[in-house]
Amino acid sequence: MKVAIIGAGSLGQSIAKGLLSSEALTALCLTKRNLDAIQGFDTDKRVTLTSDNALAVQNSDIVIFAIQPRHFEGILNAVKPHLKASQVLISVITGFAISRIEDIVGKASYIIRSMPNTAASVGQSMTCISTNEKGKEKVELAKTIFNSMGRSMVIPEEQLQAATVICASGIAFWMRLIRATTQGAVQLGFEAHEAHELAMQTCFGAATLLKESGKHPEEEIDRVTTPSGCTIEGLNEMEHRGLSSSLIKGINASFEKINQIKTN
Secondary structure (H helix, E strand, C coil), X not given: CEEEEECCXXXXXXXXXXXXXXXXXXXXEEECCCHHHHXXXXXCXXXXXXXXXXXXXXXXXXXXXXXXXXXXXXXXXXXXXXXXXXXXXXXXXXXXXXXXXXXXXXXXCEEEEXXXXXXXXXXXXXXXXXXXXXXXXXXXXXHHHHHCCEEEEECCHHHHHHHHHHXXXXXXXXXXXXXXXXXXXXXXXXXXXXXXXXXXXXXHHHHHHHHHHCCCHHHHHHHHCCCCCXXXXXXXXXXXXXXXXXXXXXXXXXXXXXHHHHHX
């Protein structure tokens, strides 16, 4: 498949790295106003770099828009004359509804909204996907694309804002938890690089346990908490200090903000 990514910023580059690991990819065109920022990609013979969005669209089967919301409408109108009926249009843009895209390119276009996260670059993204009516015909293609860089889930569009908070903003939330655990380990006497490795691998192990076992987190917690032990002592102190409450409040604050972006 021939893919164009319009706007190779942080997320666009993460998607590009994920796609380049897919054997199904035959050509990838990346666009950015400052090409110096993406020069490393041109070492792959499948990759073309350009600042010409129209050129990228003309030579692709799938067009992924990864630009800032305020630029999307103008760019979509600019490339509209170059779009083909057979092309699949994928937006990873926060707050830009499918209906708004249809207003520009028409309901007959294959339109897919998705929200991957930056872990796409290492094949571990969690991507949520929504489509317009026509796009349902291409949803398996979209899943194939995003499964090549992690896992995907098809959800109603009205849940996409919430999914963005959990999956995209969630990367930052988990990074902050790992950083806090690292700082705690340093305080207990480990060198910074040792603390980082301990925290990172333990986080990965916890997620892998849940993924492989299919168990609820509390079941795994019960396995490592003994009566009057150090684990339950630590967990209870964290809860007294508001760990779960803070996480939930933070998630809700992000959701409120993303809905403001949607309506602006």
